[in-house]
Amino acid sequence: MERLKRLREERGLSQVKLAARADLNPATVNQIERGARDASPGTLRKLAGALGVGLADLIEDDYPKAPPPQPSLEDAAQSDEVQEALAVLFRGLARRGQGIVEQSRREGPSEGLSRALTEYYDEVAALYRIKGGRDIYGRDSEALAKSEAAYEEVEDRLQAMIRQDIEAPEQERRMARRFKQSNRSEDIEERKADAS
Numbered sequence: 409m410e411r412l413k414r415l416r417e418e419r420g421l422s423q424v425k426l427a428a429r430a431d432l433n434p435a436t437v438n439q440i441e442r443g444a445r446d447a448s449p450g451t452l453r454k455l456a457g458a459l460g461v462g463l464a465d466l467i468e469d470d471y472p473k474a475p476p477p478q479p480s481l482e483d484a485a486q487s488d489e490v491q492e493a494l495a496v497l498f499r500g501l502a503r504r505g506q507g508i509v510e511q512s513r514r515e516g517p518s519e520g521l522s523r524a525l526t527e528y529y530d531e532v533a534a535l536y537r538i539k540g541g542r543d544i545y546g547r548d549s550e551a552l553a554k555s556e557a558a559y560e561e562v563e564d565r566l567q568a569m570i571r572q573d574i575e576a577p578e579q580e581r582r583m584a585r586r587f588k589q590s591n592r593s594e595d596i597e598e599r600k601a602d603a604s
Contacts, residue, residue: 492549498555
């Protein structure tokens with residue numbers, strides 16, 4: 409127990425004198441200092457009292473320190489490699505979002521489009537959990553900032569598309585469905601004609 413030895417030497421005491429003050433056998437003090445023997449709680453209290461320190465002061469160095477806290481996801485997101493990876497992911501989200509906008513223009517509202525939007529927003533939520541909140545301190549790299557801005561631009565288009573679909577009158581929705589169904593019928597007939 410290195411701490412015991414250091415405290416004893418700081419006070420100018422020999423092992424024999426410390427043992428006498430603590431009402432212990434000198435061999436016990438020697439064995440505890442060398443780490444050849446573990447001290448009982450009662451023995452530790454006697455030694456701490458003889459040295460004029462608290463029990464915590466005596467055993468402080470002998471217990472392993474708590475591991476340093478792990479960096480948060482937001483701290484980890486500040487590394488260059490992670491910033492680069494996040495930039496790639498935001499660019500991918502922007503491309504995927506643009507594809508959803510184009511699919512909506514071609515096909516109109518559909519169950520497949522709703523499913524694609526749900527998956528898209530799940531990915532967005534996961535990416536923001538990794539990245540953390542908005543970069544109000546200017547720690548994001550330029551590439552990440554540009555990629556996130558591109559994503560946000562597409563996000564604005566997606567939100568406008570969703571609002572338009574929601575706010576469209578029922579008659580307009582029915583016409584879009586009929587148009588979509590007639591286009592499908594024409595595509596099927598064209599494929600049949602091409603196949604023969």
